[in-house]
Amino acid sequence: MRAIACPSNRGEAMATSATGKWIYWLEEVTKDHNDLVGKKCAYLGEMTRAGFNVPRGFALSLEAYDRFMNSSGALTEINNHLSLFRADAHDPAHLGKWGEVSEMVRRIAEMKLMPRDMQKTITVYYEELCRRTGIVNCPVATRSAGPSSHPGQYETFLHIKGISEVLQHIIKVWASTFNQRSLVARARGGYRLDYDPIGVAVLQMVNAKAAGVMFTLNPANGDRSKIMIDGNWGLGESVVSGSVTPDEWVVDKVVLEIITHIISPKGLEYIVDPSGKVIASDIPPERQNVPCLTDKEVIELARRGKQIEQYYGIPQDIEWVIDKDLPFPENIFFVQTRPETIWSKKEAESKLKTSGSVTADVVSFWRNVKA
Amino acid sequence: MAKQRSFMDPHEVPTIPGTEGWEDMYPYYYVFGKGKTEREKYESNQFWFYDGVHYPFPMHPLDLIWDDMWHLTLSGFVSKVFVIPNSNGIDHKILNGYIYLAGTFPPKEEEEKRVPYVMARTGHYYERYDELYKLWITKMMAVIDEMKSIHFPGTLPWVSDDSYVFEHKGYFEGDEILRGYDRMIELAQRAWQLHMEMDGLAYGGYVNFIYTMRDLFPGITDKAIGQMLTGFSGEMFRPPEELQKLAKSAIDLGVAQTIQGYDKWTDMAAKLHQTETGKEWLAKVEAVREPWFEMSIGGGWHHMDVAWNDNLEVPLAHIKNYIRMLEKGERIDRPSEEVEKESKRVASEYRSLITNDNDREIFDQRLGLAKMVSIFPESHQFYIENWFHALFYRRARELGQMFVSRGVLNDKDDIFFLNRFEIYPVLYDVLASWCTCVPAIATYEIPPKIARRKEIYNKFKEWSPPPALGPAPDVVTEPNSIVLWGVTTEKIDMWLQAADIKPEDVTELKGFAGSSGIVEGIARVCMELEDIAKLKAGDVLVGRMTAASWAPAFNVIAGCVTDIGGTFCHAAIVAREYKMPAVVGVGNGTVIIKTGDKLRVDGDTGVVTILERAK
Numbered sequence: 001m002r003a004i005a006c007p008s009n010r011g012e013a014m015a016t017s018a019t020g021k022w023i024y025w026l027e028e029v030t031k032d033h034n035d036l037v038g039k040k041c042a043y044l045g046e047m048t049r050a051g052f053n054v055p056r057g058f059a060l061s062l063e064a065y066d067r068f069m070n071s072s073g074a075l076t077e078i079n080n081h082l083s084l085f086r087a088d089a090h091d092p093a094h095l096g097k098w099g100e101v102s103e104m105v106r107r108i109a110e111m112k113l114m115p116r117d118m119q120k121t122i123t124v125y126y127e128e129l130c131r132r133t134g135i136v137n138c139p140v141a142t143r144s145a146g147p148s149s150h151p152g153q154y155e156t157f158l159h160i161k162g163i164s165e166v167l168q169h170i171i172k173v174w175a176s177t178f179n180q181r182s183l184v185a186r187a188r189g190g191y192r193l194d195y196d197p198i199g200v201a202v203l204q205m206v207n208a209k210a211a212g213v214m215f216t217l218n219p220a221n222g223d224r225s226k227i228m229i230d231g232n233w234g235l236g237e238s239v240v241s242g243s244v245t246p247d248e249w250v251v252d253k254v255v256l257e258i259i260t261h262i263i264s265p266k267g268l269e270y271i272v273d274p275s276g277k278v279i280a281s282d283i284p285p286e287r288q289n290v291p292c293l294t295d296k297e298v299i300e301l302a303r304r305g306k307q308i309e310q311y312y313g314i315p316q317d318i319e320w321v322i323d324k325d326l327p328f329p330e331n332i333f334f335v336q337t338r339p340e341t342i343w344s345k346k347e348a349e350s351k352l353k354t355s356g357s358v359t360a361d362v363v364s365f366w367r368n369v370k371a
Numbered sequence: 372m373a374k375q376r377s378f379m380d381p382h383e384v385p386t387i388p389g390t391e392g393w394e395d396m397y398p399y400y401y402v403f404g405k406g407k408t409e410r411e412k413y414e415s416n417q418f419w420f421y422d423g424v425h426y427p428f429p430m431h432p433l434d435l436i437w438d439d440m441w442h443l444t445l446s447g448f449v450s451k452v453f454v455i456p457n458s459n460g461i462d463h464k465i466l467n468g469y470i471y472l473a474g475t476f477p478p479k480e481e482e483e484k485r486v487p488y489v490m491a492r493t494g495h496y497y498e499r500y501d502e503l504y505k506l507w508i509t510k511m512m513a514v515i516d517e518m519k520s521i522h523f524p525g526t527l528p529w530v531s532d533d534s535y536v537f538e539h540k541g542y543f544e545g546d547e548i549l550r551g552y553d554r555m556i557e558l559a560q561r562a563w564q565l566h567m568e569m570d571g572l573a574y575g576g577y578v579n580f581i582y583t584m585r586d587l588f589p590g591i592t593d594k595a596i597g598q599m600l601t602g603f604s605g606e607m608f609r610p611p612e613e614l615q616k617l618a619k620s621a622i623d624l625g626v627a628q629t630i631q632g633y634d635k636w637t638d639m640a641a642k643l644h645q646t647e648t649g650k651e652w653l654a655k656v657e658a659v660r661e662p663w664f665e666m667s668i669g670g671g672w673h674h675m676d677v678a679w680n681d682n683l684e685v686p687l688a689h690i691k692n693y694i695r696m697l698e699k700g701e702r703i704d705r706p707s708e709e710v711e712k713e714s715k716r717v718a719s720e721y722r723s724l725i726t727n728d729n730d731r732e733i734f735d736q737r738l739g740l741a742k743m744v745s746i747f748p749e750s751h752q753f754y755i756e757n758w759f760h761a762l763f764y765r766r767a768r769e770l771g772q773m774f775v776s777r778g779v780l781n782d783k784d785d786i787f788f789l790n791r792f793e794i795y796p797v798l799y800d801v802l803a804s805w806c807t808c809v810p811a812i813a814t815y816e817i818p819p820k821i822a823r824r825k826e827i828y829n830k831f832k833e834w835s836p837p838p839a840l841g842p843a844p845d846v847v848t849e850p851n852s853i854v855l856w857g858v859t860t861e862k863i864d865m866w867l868q869a870a871d872i873k874p875e876d877v878t879e880l881k882g883f884a885g886s887s888g889i890v891e892g893i894a895r896v897c898m899e900l901e902d903i904a905k906l907k908a909g910d911v912l913v914g915r916m917t918a919a920s921w922a923p924a925f926n927v928i929a930g931c932v933t934d935i936g937g938t939f940c941h942a943a944i945v946a947r948e949y950k951m952p953a954v955v956g957v958g959n960g961t962v963i964i965k966t967g968d969k970l971r972v973d974g975d976t977g978v979v980t981i982l983e984r985a986k
Binding site: 218221222223224225226250252253254255257258259260348349350351352354357358359360361362363365366367 | 455456457458482486489490493494497498575576578579582583586587588589590591592594595598717720721724725726727729730733734736737740884887975976
């Protein structure tokens with residue numbers, strides 16, 4: 001695992017910058033609020049404000065994490081535990097030890113109760129969300145939102161219904177900062193182990209027909225004129241986790257036309273079972289080879305992906321969901337966007353050779369043409 | 372070992388029964404050898420592809436002149452004038468009346484020796500392309516003007532004209548007529564030399580840009596690239612525009628109703644002459660007939676492709692159609708501003724996606740060159756394939772008329788059954804026999820020859836030329852074949868596979884995505900100009916290719932499918948201009964699709980689906 005570059009000891013900084021407000025509607029935050037609510041929330045807020053179709057929801061700031069960890073006593077207990085813990089984060093043989101301590105401290109956090117005032121405030125926001133969506137006990141996703149990008153490091157919980165479940169799963173997201181991979185990453189980076197404030201997004205669940213990811217460049221070669229869309233039936237987790245080979249489309253970003261599509265046999269999908277639990281379910285053979293998106297949906301996704309990229313000014317890594325019940329095109333939702341980090345950071349290599357003049361170029365091209 | 376990728380050897384293609392001896396119709400160097408070993412070896416080793424782009428019909432012997440002209444001039448400008456290092460141009464053959472082409476290449480070791488020449492010579496042209504293009508127009512107009520000045524008398528006089536005597540010319544009609552014929556062949560050669568003077572440079576600039584875009588944006592469609600180069604206004608777009616203006620002014624002058632009542636131009640003109648407004652409209656027509664009615668009614672490659680001026684019923688039909696559309700409140704002019712705007716948007720968006728400064732600079736240079744040279748492909752056709760060819764056909768018919776008057780031909784159009792080398796001796800025979808006052812030998816020899824050739828020609832028409840002959844190359848490297856004829860490695864693979872499938876079992880055809888959009892409509896297979904007149908609103912035009920003068924049909928149809936052509940073929944360019952779906956280069960659409968079939972044309976993926984067969 002690569003070392004995670006984090007700002008210096010954020011816990012200290014947090015204590016001095018407390019504002020008293022630690023919960024925000026998405027539309028209240030912008031992309032400048034990474035340090036306030038975490039990147040994912042900041043981007044979703046920005047997207048909501050920019051008019052992109054994002055599930056409704058609210059964000060808990062890093063300060064909410066701080067409040068919870070301090071006033072519940074979790075921070076002290078965890079600190080006690082970890083101060084005695086010794087293991088080498090670079091030695092694979094020690095991974096087991098890291099796993100054990102992670103279990104332990106996670107449980108400490110998860111066993112704590114949400115402070116009453118926090119409970120009250122979150123309840124007000126959740127009830128308002130239910131009112132806004134018109135759904136009683138509106139199912140939500142609780143998603144982690146670190147202040148810098150750590151894709152896949154923290155945890156996300158889907159289809160959470162009712163306020164007590166919501167509160168419990170917010171705590172679970174916070175506690176996921178003590179999962180094994182986060183602890184190891186912090187240890188390797190030389191950061192505090194007992195404290196790593198993140199934001200949490202509480203988002204209305206979309207009743208997913210299909211979902212997946214979209215890169216607004218071709219991740220294979222960095223070509224900025226392409227948009228790549230991967231998708232599967234059901235929730236996006238099967239695509240993000242790589243548990244199926246998804247359908248894949250490459251769309252030209254300028255003329256918005258599908259250039260290639262590969263429809264793969266898709267063996268399983270994540271769906272919400274009648275009890276509200278997310279389960280992996282086998283896809284019946286007759287649906288396995290059916291494209292999970294129509295061409296119209298692919299083009300519309302790409303068109304919006306292009307707008308999102310234009311809005312942020314750099315290529316994006318976007319998660320999308322298609323709702324089962326809503327009509328096209330309101331059925332297209334975005335649940336995450338973040339800057340693409342691999343190619344955007346690379347120095348752009350020259351792809352063209354020139355022999356110094358237009359004439360020389362035409363001649364040398366003529367000599368090498370093939371089709 | 373991999374299976375030999377090969378089409379039939381040209382020498383093994385059987386003669387169509389009843390056409391024995393057909394080879395005599397064409398110059399000896401055009402036919403594939405029979406039993407001449409050395410020559411056959413070269414012919415058998417070449418990959419030949421059928422040129423349906425220019426010749427979706429078998430060749431009349433005199434019409435072969437155009438093919439033979441560029442046979443020499445394209446290759447000459449490639450290997451001798453601009454000294455392209457790796458190409459010697461294109462060799463030409465004829466088989467059962469159909470033209471086959473093959474790229475030819477110099478030995479590898481010669482390439483370096485050619486480089487300094489090509490650099491200096493093409494560089495010289497690119498550096499002053501705009502200026503040279505203006506000069507080109509002047510040179511071309513001189514050829515056209517001279518061609519206009521040549522005339523052949525319909526009959527030969529009893530005694531020579533006074534002027535030869537009293538102006539002491541020292542010669543008489545015989546001299547002038549022979550010279551006129553020589554000169555018209557020389558001018559044909561000159562026109563086609565001029566054609567190639569700038570054509571290769573233009574396509575070089577074009578294709579270089581295409582490949583630049585493919586390097587920058589792997590997988591980019593040719594159509595998207597084409598969009599960046601579209602939206603220019605060459606002379607080819609003027610004739611339909613003039614008809615549109617005439618339709619508008621017919622409505623403004625209140626003569627539209629009268630015009631709608633006629634199918635024959637002369638009847639209509641006689642009626643319009645009775646009113647002041649009618650005369651005014653006819654004057655407007657006269658003002659634009661020269662040169663804009665010199666547009667061919669077809670592609671200009673066939674002697675039936677006369678100019679609008681020779682067949683005024685064609686522009687009349689177009690004008691009537693435009694009037695109908697205007698009266699229904701439809702838009703008839705091509706949305707050129709939109710097209711231009713979209714073209715600029717596409718180019719600037721791709722440009723903004725280039726992340727490397729150096730690449731962006733090269734992109735700018737090459738797009739600039741491609742746009743600069745793009746004027747030529749869209750204008751030279753008007754001067755040469757349309758205007759000059761129409762003049763040539765007029766002169767040829769004058770000669771034909773003279774032959775008819777001497778009993779050599781039954782019909783003036785029969786002259787097209789003699790090739791250009793055969794006409795001179797007949798002409799000489801006719802003139803000599805006119806002088807000696809005896810019947811021309813040709814009166815005995817030529818009529819049976821023409822009758823036989825007509826039989827052969829009709830058999831040719833029923834034959835379907837195979838798309839290619841000889842060994843298939845692993846990779847196509849000849850840029851002209853790729854861009855103009857759509858001959859790519861993928862295409863060849865498709866041709867190889869298609870050999871074993873029955874036409875009625877095919878429900879899907881794959882070609883090039885010529886112009887974007889998806890449309891469903893009823894197919895109308897258009898092989899000749901008369902078929903165009905039958906098109907109804909919303910039909911899908913299915914043709915071997917489309918001719919420039921078919922452009923007005925694009926106002927009526929909903930989509931277009933062609934057998935032949937790549938992304939830069941006429942149909943694709945026009946369809947993009949008119950923003951309608953087109954799939955080009957499907958190979959054998961005119962065989963598989965029948966008029967009345969219901970089609971889906973997907974101009975985004977290049978797929979044509981036969982949804983329902985005609986009952």
